[in-house]
Amino acid sequence: MHPRVLEVTERLIERSRPTRERYLALMDAAASEGPQRGKLQCANFAHGVAGCTSATDKQRLRLMDQANVAIVSAYNDMLSAHQPYEHFPEIIKQALRDIGSVGQFAGGVPAMCDGVTQGEAGMEMSLASREVIAMSTAIALSHNMFDAALCLGICDKIVPGLLIGALRFGHLPTVFVPGGPMPSGISNKEKAEVRQLFAEGKATREQLLESEMKSYHSPGTCTFYGTANTNQMVVEIMGLHLPGSSFVNPYTPLRDELTREAARQVTRMTKQSGSFMPLCRIIDEKAIINSVVAVHATGGSTNHTLHIPAIAQAAGIQLTWQDMADLSEVVPSLAKVYPNGKDDVNHFHAAGGVGFLVRTLLEAGLLHEDVNTVVGHGLSRYTREPFLEEGKLAWREGAAQSLDDSILRPVSKPFSPEGGLRVMEGNLGRGVTKVSAVAPEHRVVEAPARVFHDQAELAAAFKAGELERDFIAVVRFQGPRANGMPELHKLTPFLGVLQDRGFKVALVTDGRMSGASGKVPAAIHVCPEAIDGGPLARVRDGDLIRVDGVKGTLDVLVDPAEWTARDTVAPPEDKGIGCGRELFAFMRAAFSTAERGASAFTSSLETLK
Template sequence: MNPILAEVTERIIKRSQSSRSAYVESMKAAQEKGPYRGTLGCGNLAHGFAACGQQDKETLKLMNQANVAIVSSYNDMLSAHQPFEHFPAIIKEAAHEMGSVAQFAGGVPAMCDGVTQGEPGMELSLFSRDVIAMSTAVALSHNMFDSALFLGVCDKIIPGLVIGALRFGHLPGVFVPAGPMVSGLPNKEKARIRQLFAEGKVGRDELLEAESQSYHSPGTCTFYGTANSNQMLMEIMGLHLPGAAFFNPNTPMRDALTAEAARQSIRNSHVGGKYRPLYEIVDEKSVVNAIVALMATGGSTNHTLHLIAMAAAAGVRIDWQDFADISSVTPLLCRIYPNGQADVNHFQAAGGVGFLVRELLDAGLLHEDVKTVVGDSLRDYTKEPFVEGGKLAWREAPENSLDESVLRPVSRAFHREGGLRLLTGNLGRGVIKVSAVDEEHQIVEAPARVFHDQLDLAAAFKRGELECDFIAVVRFQGPAACGMPELHKMTPYLGVLQDKGFKVALVTDGRMSGASGKVPAAIHVCPEAVNGGALARVKDGDMVRLNATTGELAVLVDSAEFEARETVTMPPSITQGMGRELFAWMRQSVNAAEQGATVFGQLEAYRD
C-alpha cells in the first residue's frame, strides 16, 4: 500500500473512531435473524402484501424466503432514468426463479442538471440529494424487506440513494445502473458549437441540432461528469456487480446484469445464507478507494461534497485535505471528456473499470481487503462480465489498454497526480480541478470582476466589457444562499476569452461539477459569502491570485484594510416560484460545503 494512502486511511479511521463505532452499533441493533417482516403484526403484514398475487402472498407468509425492495429513480422524461421502466419486471422474474419475492418499495425524485442548467429549477438540484435520501428511507421504512436494490444513475440520485441506504445499512443492498447512451456527436464538437453560439457566430437552430445529436437516446450523458463518476465510484466501492457500470441500456448484457443483481441481493440476505449488510461494505477503506478512483479518472468535483455526505452517513469523517493528499499520489490514468476527447463508451472499450482496478491494485493504490457485494476482495473487480450461451459469466479484463489515448497503465500515466487540489488563503478554502487545465493557465493573478449571478457575467460578455484579464468572483451561490446551483452558463464565455489570450479564472462559492473544463475555477469556497465569508468583501478591481500550483487563493489587499471592509449583504433574491419556497428550510439548515452541504444535522451525532 502506498504510504501516503496508508497514512490518510489511518487518520480517517482515527478521526472517525467514535462516529463509526456509534454507526455500527446502531446497525447491529437493527439486525434481525430471519425475514424482517416476521417481526410485524398480522395486520401490518397483511397490509404489506395485500396487492401481491397469490403466489407471492404465500411465499411472504412462509418466512423462509427473501423479500427484495426495489427503490428506483425511474421517470420517462430523463434519458438516464427512462431505462429503469423495465427493470422491476426483470428483477421480479429473477427473484421468483430463486423462490423469493421482489416488491417495488418506492420511487425517488430524479432531476437533470442538464435540463435545469441556468434556470430557477437548478436551485433545487443539490437539495434534491437529501430529499432522495429521505425518500429512500420512506421506501424502506415498512420493514418488509430482507435486501434492497437501488436503481439510480445521475448526479444527486446516487449520493442520495447511498445516504438513505446507509441509514438502513443493516440490509444487504446492490446498486443497479442503467448505463450510458451510445455515443453521439463528439463532446469536443459540442463544446466548439457552444462557444460559437456564445460568440454569436451560429444561431439557436445550429446549437439545438448539435445538442440533440449529443443527447440523443436512453442512457446517461456520455461525458465524464457527475453521473458517470457516480457509476465509477459505486463499482470501486464494491456496491455494483463487477463491470456493471458502463454497458448500454436495452442490451442483453444490461438485462443479464440487472437479473444477476437481484439474485445477488437474495444471496446476501439472512435467508440467502451469506448475510452481507451494507454497513460492512461502506467503511473507511472503501471511502478511500472511492477518492482514489475519483482522482485516477479525473472525476467530478461534485464528489468533494457528495462523498463527504455519503461517508458521514456511515460514520466516516473525511475532509478536503484527505482528497488533496490522495490526489497528490494518485496518477491520472484516464482522458475522458472534459479531460480528453473520448467518452465513457470509449473508456469501456479500452479496458474499462476492470483494467483500471487491476492497475491501481497492483500499484498499491487501492485497499484490496474490503468487502463487496460479491466477496471479500476488490480483486473481484478486475474482471468483466460477458454473456455466453445465454448465461452471465466473468473473465479477466484486458491486460493491456486497447487505446492509450483514453486509458493508460500506471507506468505510463497521463500525469503523476490526480489533479484535484485544495486552495486556501484569505478568501477561504476551496477546491480546483486542474486535470483539464493546461499548466500555463493554472496560475492567474488579475483584477476581480464581481458578479452575483452567472447571467450577469454573460450579459457583461455580450456588452463587450470582459475583453481583458480578470478573475470572475461569482458570490452568493453557496448552499445557504440559493441552493448552490452549477454555473456552467459561464463556461463558454470564459472559454472564448481564454482562447483569445486573456488570463481569466473563476472564484465562486457555487459549483461547477464534473463538466468543469479548461478554465481554472476555484469552487465551493467557504465560508460562503452569505455567511460572512471573505468573498463578500471583495470589490471590483481588487487583485486576486489563484495559484493552483501552490494552492493559494488570496485577495492582494492590505489585510487590515480588507478585514475592516463592510461585508456586502446578499441582494434580494428571488426564492419564490419553481418550488424554491418549499426549500427555504433547507437553505437555512444546510452546513458548509466541506461538511457535505447537507441538511442532515442529526448525522452530526455520528461525526463528533
C-alpha cells in the first residue's frame, strides 16, 4: 500500500473509533437471529403481506425459509436516468420468485433533477432532498419485514441519500442497482460551444434547445462526468454494485440480466444463505478511503466533498476535507471525461472503465484490496467485466491495458501526478477547489472583487457588458443555511466566455458547483458561510482577492486592521418562500457546515459519540 493511503486510513480509523464502535454495536443489536418478520405480532405481519398478489409469495413469507427483499426505488419518468427503473421491480420480483424468494416494493424516494431545476427556485431544495431521501429510505425499511434490500438510484443527491438511509439499517445486506447511461449524443465539445455562443448572444434559443436535446436525448443517465456518474463510480468501488455494472446502457439484454443478478446476489448475502454480509460490514473506513481515491483518480464531482463525509458519518466514520486533500496529493489523475475532457462515460467504459481503473490503482497500492463487497471479499473482483454467454450472465477479466489512453490511463502514465482537489484556506475562510479541469495558467488569479448575491445578478452584469475585465466573482449567501446551497452551474458559460476573451476570472462562493463546473478556477463551499457572519460577508466591490489553486490559499488583500474593523453585510431579504421552499426552513436551520457534509443529521449522529 502507498504510505500516504495507509497514513490517512490509520488516522481515520483512530479518529472514528468511538463513533464507529457505537455504530457497529447498534447494527449488531438490530440484527435478528432469524427473519425479523417472524417476531412481528400476527396483525402486524398480516398487514405486511396483505398486498401480496401472489399466494405463493404469502406462503413463503409465512414459512420464513426464504429471503424477503425490500425494493427501494427513486423511479420517476421525468428524470431520464431513472425512467428505466419503471420496469425494474417486476424484473427483480420475478428473478426472486425463480429462486424461491420474495421481493416487496418497500417504498419510493423523491428524485429531483438538478439539470431541470438549474437556476430555478426549486434548486434551493436540491441538497435538502438528500436528507429527505435518507429519511424516506429509513421509513421504507422501518417495517422489519425484510432480510435484505435493493436500492435503485443514480443521480446527484439520490445515491447519497439512499446510502445514508440504508446505513442506518446497516444490519441488512444491501445491493445498489444502477440503470446505466443513455447512448452518446452530440459531442460534448459541440454542446459547450453552443452554450457559450448563446451566452454571447451569437446563437438563438432555438439553436441552443436543438443542441441540448441532441445531447440529452433518451432514457439513461446524462453522459457527462458530473455528480450522477461520479456516484456510480463511487458506489461500484465501494463494492455495492455488481462488478462492471455501472455504465451498461439501459434497455439492453445485459442491463436486464445484471438487474436479475443483483436480486439473486442479495439473497446470497442473507442469514438464510449462510453467507451473511450486512451493509455495515462493507462500508468501513477502507471503503470510504477507496471512494475518495476513485473520485480523485477520475476528476469526479466536487459535490462529493459534501456527500462522502455525510455518508461516512452515517456509518460512524469521521472523514475530513484534509483527509481528502492529503489523498489527492498522491492519487494521479487517470481519466479525462467531459468536462475534464472531450469524451463521455460511454467512451470511458469502452476504454476499460471501472475494471481497468481498479486494476491499475490496486497495482499501485492506492486502493485497499482487503475489503468486503457484495460479491465477496477482495476488491480485485472488480477488475472483471460482465458479458452474456448464450444468454447467461458471466464475468471475465477486464482490460489489462487502456484501450484509449486519451481517455483512461494507467498510474504509470497519468494525465497529472495528483488528483486536483485542494483545500483552500485563508482570511476568506476554508473551502475546496478542483483544478483537474483548469489549465495551469488559470490556477492562480489575483484581481478585484465583484460581489453578487445570486447567480442571476452575475448573469445580468454580464449581459450589460459590465464584466469585460479581470475580476473575481464573489457569490455569497449561497450556503446550505442561507438558501439550501443551490447549484451555481449557470455561472460557468458566462465566466468561461470571459476567460476565453483573455480576462483573468475566478469564482469564490459559499455555494457549490458540481463535477460539471469545468475550466474556470473556483473556490467553493467556503465556510463559515456568509449568513453565519463568515468572512465573505465582509468583502466589498473592488477588494483585491488572490485565489491560488497551486498553494491552496484564499485571501483578500486588504489591510488587516481595516479588514478586522469591517462590519459584515446583512443578507438579502429572505426569498425562501414559494415553490415549496418554505417547507424546508427547519432543515436549512439545521444544516452543518459544508466540510461536515452540509447535513441536517450531523447533530443527531454526534449523539453516537
